[in-house]
Amino acid sequence: MNAPLIATDILPASRGRRAHTKAHNRRVILDAARQVFAELGYDQATVRDIVRATSLASGTFYNYFKSKEEVFEALRDATAATLRPQLREQRHQAVSGKEFIEGTFRTFFSFVAANRADFDAIMRNDLVPARVNTWEIIAGFDELHSDVKSAIDRGLLPKVDAVFLTAAIVGIAFQIAETMQKPDGPDADSASRFATALILGGTSNLTAQAKASG
Amino acid sequence: MNAPLIATDILPASRGRRAHTKAHNRRVILDAARQVFAELGYDQATVRDIVRATSLASGTFYNYFKSKEEVFEALRDATAATLRPQLREQRHQAVSGKEFIEGTFRTFFSFVAANRADFDAIMRNDLVPARVNTWEIIAGFDELHSDVKSAIDRGLLPKVDAVFLTAAIVGIAFQIAETMQKPDGPDADSASRFATALILGGTSNLTAQAKASG
Amino acid sequence: MNAPLIATDILPASRGRRAHTKAHNRRVILDAARQVFAELGYDQATVRDIVRATSLASGTFYNYFKSKEEVFEALRDATAATLRPQLREQRHQAVSGKEFIEGTFRTFFSFVAANRADFDAIMRNDLVPARVNTWEIIAGFDELHSDVKSAIDRGLLPKVDAVFLTAAIVGIAFQIAETMQKPDGPDADSASRFATALILGGTSNLTAQAKASG
Amino acid sequence: MNAPLIATDILPASRGRRAHTKAHNRRVILDAARQVFAELGYDQATVRDIVRATSLASGTFYNYFKSKEEVFEALRDATAATLRPQLREQRHQAVSGKEFIEGTFRTFFSFVAANRADFDAIMRNDLVPARVNTWEIIAGFDELHSDVKSAIDRGLLPKVDAVFLTAAIVGIAFQIAETMQKPDGPDADSASRFATALILGGTSNLTAQAKASG
DNA sequence: GATGAATGAGAATTCATTCAT
DNA sequence: TATGAATGAATTCTCATTCAT
8 A cells, every 4th residue: 555654564673484474464464454444444344355455365364463453453553653753752852832732733744644544544434433542542642641741841831731731632633634634635734833823822821811810 | 312311211011001102212222222332332333232222122123223323323413413503502692702612612511521421322432433424413513614714704713724723623622522531531611611711822823923924 | 007907806796885995905905916026026025015015004914915925816816817717718619629729819818918017917027937826827727628628529629638738828828928028029919820820730730640650 | 957866965074074175065055955946936945944955054155156046046057058058959950840849849858857856946936937037048048049040041940930939839848847747747758749749730830821821 | 374165153134924002 | 994113033144263274
């Protein structure tokens, strides 16, 4: 598939033909799963569908994954494994609230734009969006939460409720990402600028209010 | 809708009472579906599960709904039918940006708090959150979008991108609603205040920036 | 339906509103069945289909017929009840082999042409033609057989095997009737002339051979 | 085809022998279907009935056939595949009308006599005989029609309406075949002689008449 | 490890039929 | 008699998973 940025197979340093085949098959299955999930949505998709999108035998699937759920998780984790370190690094290098917030959104939206297929495979569902945990894992909800807390402690961000702020960042990120998926949807740059200004303005307002009422 | 107060009404073995009206049975099925979806999530749930949670015969289900999907949609639409008019009215009566935004969030979060079971049934999914369109339908994405545009036109809200703003409101609303579902999660009031201040501060900041750069 | 020649309801001489309704409903069901069988074929059709083609309630069906099979048989018997007496009379009045044979075919083919819908309802099946007994009953196989024997005895027809001859007449009749059902299929008159000449020539030949070899 | 000699091959509990080849299982299913169709008739028979008559698992059926209809067609086509080439060859070698007609009937009736089980499985239906197309396919209606036309052109057969003649041959063949199925029914030889003489005498008569009236 | 046919539990759905009204 | 909702047995068919090769 067109998934250049995502490390679909993160195999140690195994060499030799055997290892190559294993890595290759795992990859083949994940690519097929990506395509199938994007097409049918997670719940309509079946293991059979994934295997059929492959040149492998059905039994072979089970040498690599126990179930549809496991492939999905692998896909999600592969996505997270690519995105989350970028997000972390970005935030850890931030020396201002603006860098912290803007870096987060820009990294996320750029990733979404560059990996539309993956995002689609993981998020698209006809009736019901994607599992709560999905976002949390992909976006590293917990990591973000602790980074937000630390940023507040370090004075980069105003003293606001970290749980709420984290939720707001994640909610904005994924909801705007959805709009980006549409044909003629906005680009990553304008999305980043909007979201950043919203959060920065919003958080200053929150502290201003707190001071006023405090 | 908000049927937690209505017991599942299992008439023991009282056949003969054809007080089993059609409306009643429809209700019974919807209640069962609510419970089953909340417990198992949409994609794990089966029609059988729903029927089993009922005292009805399997065939009876199909006198009311064609499929699992249809019950889900009925549940979602019933939720939307309760919530959306409240949201609309709230916003149409708003004479300030604060009222517009705060009314929206307060109505939404209060609803979520009061209808935890419904929200759970519709949103909870083990692997993949509720179908994309679910939110849009429940929250009335399109209605919100047009109300936001109109509020901007009327000068209630600053001139910002209405699509982004709508997405931000919806994203924040649902993501914070998720945190509210947790035990010891925040209450509707503090959620409303946080979200309102965030959006109001954020939007002023957006126009301030625009002026500065314009 | 368009079934003018077929006595769908042969009720004694019952008068009064009640009787009228009963007769009427029976008729309604038979008409619906005719249409449904012609459309779907006997085995695809269900009692539900027949009831649906009616303004009656499903339970009402069972006041008139026990099953799909029973309606089919009623339809077939109504057809037979119209056709067979005509055939019998025709043959009993015959004073020559030609009249006997030609009368049989002409009556049959005319009936088929005039009652295409009924013929279709009874004969049409996607995969498997119509039950052996169907023909036998409609055409009055046994009656024909005994009439054929009697015609041979009376010297109207040559002395040939009556069982074979009966089968031949019936086989030709129904198979040619099939071709008549097709758009631009042959008309009853030419079908009758062909079949008659075939049987008459065939039977003389059979006796000629018998004499030669005897 | 003619598999009455082949026992259903129920290997007791001998799992492990993967000598169960695909071809073997297909055969097992077809044999079971033959038996079930002959017993219950096409429309009463269910896929379950066929599977039950087998030592296979229910899912296995669907590895070989998509539906009851498909097995039926396979059975019918297998019958046709055996019979039709014989019929064709017979007719193509015919150097006289008698050979043409007699060869056709003799081949057909001998086949029916020798393959009573198949014929039964395909033709027997409680209420409605075998699907219309069944005969045409088994007998090769279209092939027969074109062979008849060509025989007329070559002067083997008199100039009569080929459509009628084809229908007559097929009708006689199948109707007489039915009588052969009965206990103490006629044998293939006498059936062939009767049918042949009938058609030959019939067709000469038809041309004689035509000349007379022409 | 790869294969792919066999498995059989179980899901969705239909439908003839009943029966309280 | 007519109604039509309820019933639940029965059927079709799918699918994850196993396992002999």
